[in-house]
Amino acid sequence: MMSQNTQQLMLFCTAVVLFVTACLYGQQNVKVLSDGLNHMVQTTANMEGRLNTTLHISQPEHYSGAEVLHTVRQMTGTTIRVEVDGTAYVMDPLLNRTVTIPVQLVASYRPEFIRSDTGEVLKIAFWKEASIP
Structure with missing residues (x-):
């Protein structure tokens, strides 16, 4: 028969091994x-324009007039x-070099993204915000 001290030492060692194993398992789960x-998050970011999210931002984004012009040029085609x-505007410098858009470069514009039922962006509308002098 084993002595009482030996049994307690074995139980203590078993408890320590189980505790360490549980900690390592938990750490692995957190990492996964x-x-x-x-x-x-990366997949969602890559699906912009094809994914309709329901997240509402309390402060809407603002675009400068220069960003609006850049967006119009990027969306042409x-x-x-x-x-x-x-x-509605289409700005294609290859077809018509004289096309201009009446945008104030330093003004602030609020974007509105119109999406289909599948989340695809159909239209981007920019609305000039009133400036406070």
């Missing part, structure tokens, strides 16, 4: 969940329509 969340203050 963290990697999964990071991958999901795509199926996405761009409107500025309710008027």
